[in-house]
Amino acid sequence: MAYDVIVLGSGPGGYPAAIRASQLGLKVAIIEKESLGGICLNWGCIPTKALLKSAQVYEYLKHAADYGVQASGIQHDFGAVIKRSRGVADKMSKGVQFLMKKNKIDVIMGYGRLKAKGQVEVTGADNKTQLVEAKHIVIATGGRGRQLPNLPIDGKKVVGYREAMVLPKQPKTMIVVGSGAIGVEFAYFYNAMGTKVTIVEFMPRVVPVEDEEISKELEKQFKRQGIEILTNATVEAVDTSGEISKARVKTQAGEKILEAEVVLSAVGVIANIEDIGLEALGVKTEKGKITVDKYGQTNVPGIYALGDCTPGQALAHVASKEGINVAEFIGYNEKKYGHLPEGMDYNNIPGCTYCSPEIASIGFTEKAARDAGYEVKVGKFPFMASGKASASGSTEGFVKVIFDAKYGEFLGAHMIGNSVTEMIAEVSVARKLETTGHEILNAVHPHPTMSEALKEATAVAYGEAIDI
Template identity: 85%
Template sequence: MAYDVIVLGSGPGGYPAAIRASQLGFKVAIIEKESLGGICLNWGCIPTKALLKSAQVYEYMKHSTSYGINTSGVEHDFGGVIKRSRGVADKMSKGVQFLMRKNKIDVIMGYGKLKAKGQIEVTGADGNKQLVEGKYIVIATGGRARELPNLKIDGKKVIGYREAMVLPNQPKSMIVVGSGAIGVEFAYFYSTLGTKVTVVEFLPRVVPIEDEDVSKELEKQFKKQGIEVMTSSTVESVDTTGNGVKAQVKKQDGSVITLEADVVLSAVGVVANVENIGLEELGVKTEKGKVSVDKYQQTNVPGIFAIGDCAPGQALAHVATKEGINAAEYIGYLEKKYNHQPEPMDYNNIPGCTYCTPEIASIGYTEKAAKEAGYEVKVGKFPFIASGKASAAGNTDGFVKVIFDAKYGEFLGAHMIGASVTDLIAEVSVARKLETTAHEILNAVHPHPTMSEAVKEATAAAYGEAIDI
């Protein structure tokens, strides 16, 4: 079978790349070994948000009296929560199937491996092999949970994110190793449903890539929720021979304590899926476990592109999507089906979102990074406790923090923690893309009462013009 473009992997990078290539007039095939939509739709972004929504609804109901609504006997059905999450994921995966049909993209199920220039061998579930040929190949193989040598995932007592989404029974206690997005989201979910959760983080603060003020606020909120947080700590070993798990944890002072729990969730990041897909045979360069690419996602081998978690950019679904579209449009440009080169990615203007409660969203420079880059900065902070909408909604935890260049007013970064901030961050992304300064933010009228006013108010605070604080 011969195609113009073959996409290896159907996640949030792969399927948009296939659709955009089809829109540009190419004959396209997509190869998927498991489920259309990849990890994001089936085992990542979407089903986890469904779980978190169930936890949030349960939390609202438990505290309904604070809204003047009396309820009694509120209970959760753990199995029902898991079932709803899987249903949401299945619906989204079926949506991708529809999009493939709509855009006349051939779907080839099986494990794909590069065999020669323009050729991929696909091994089906039945073991049968077929050769698929294409002028251009887009590698979108994604990533998987990183595994530590002393924390081997057995799928039962030491689990990864996939098992955490479909546990048959709710554990009474859980140790979460790692406090990135995956770790803190599951920590919130299980804690809200009644599991005793302990978070163990190797670095000095939780969500360590975030601004320091955000880390401090999340740790404070987690402790209020009853989540135990241990930073500057490492899991030295785990013993799974008994009924539960015993973890030896080394603390900052060098002392070692034993934590006991029903299960340990390893959430120490992701690693790219670059092994056993034929990269070495074709001479495709990799560096630090990722496929090396140029600004148009091209590898060193002509005709082969790489996008998403297996490429060097941030391992985020929205990054993969844009990289996939860019790759398709650059192929279109090479084949004279698209009239200009796509605009390369600006990896310093990528929003990062974490969906625990309170939510976290950030973009651009942290305050520390801006100063280290040589900027003189103006920093403004607006607490949600001063927001009318937040007060009315009963969600006053957190703040919006903004960072501007003192000399020119350039919008260097924004860091938010609180309700709905994963929606608020888009304003800053667009503002920074348009090279907006503080002046424009202050003079753009924000609707009242909304959470979005916090962006304007934080900006006003940076310039000594705050009204509501």
């Protein structure tokens, strides 16, 4: 079976690459070993947001009296919450199946391995193999949860994110190891549903990749919600022999034993690059990732890679754009596309975390901007001063903006609060268009909205604040 393009993996990087290549007139096949849509759609981004929405609705109902609404006997059905989440994921996966048919892309179910130049061997569920060929092969095999040697996942008492999404019953107690996006989202979900949650974080602060003020605010809000947080702490070992697991945790104050029904390991993501034939073809890797240039080319002609198995941020929207870029680069070389695609700007990628309060950020943190030699103007606007936030009953958090003092360049923005993941795109577009602080001030923002907090924070940075 011969194609112009074979895509290995159908996640948020793989299936857009396949669709864009097909749109450009190339004959495309996509190889998937499990479910169309990959981890993000089936076990990551989408089903977790469904879980988080259920938790949010439950919390709203419990606090209905705050809005002048009487509601009694509020309780949740944990099994039904999980079932709804799986239903949302299944529906989205079927949507990808439709897109494959619509774009005339052949779907080959099985495990794909690079066999030789232009060849992929696919092993099906029945262990039968077939050989497919293409001039261009795109590796989009994604990533999986990283496991620590002293925290082996057994799928029952020590779980990863996949098991955490489909636990057969809600645990009364949980330890979450790691406070990146996955860790804090699950911590919020389970705490909101009534589980006693403790976060153990190795770094000095939670969500350590965020601006320091964001970390401090999230820790304050989480503690207010009843989540216990241990930073500068490591789980040395977990004893799962009893009904309740016992985690030996090393802290700056000494060792302590934490007990919980379930321990969730959320300590990052590693690339799926083993056993896919990279070594046989001499595809270069470094630090567990496939090395690529700005167009997604590996060191081997005709082989490309994108998404979580490459060095860029492990985010679905990064993989999607990389996938489109790879397809357009192939199209350009096959004279089916008029120009080279624009390379990725990895310093203008929005990052979103969907706990409550939500976190959204882009560009330089204040510390990174200063360390890079910028003289900065910083503005911060609290949602406590926002009319829409007060009306909504969601006044926690703030918007923080960072500008270059000399030229007004929009260096970065960091938000924590209700619906901020819906607000960050404005900054992405603004920075792409090289917008300055004064242009943000002169662009009229609608009132009352949460989004006007961005303009208000900018006004603070330039000493022109009206509402604070």
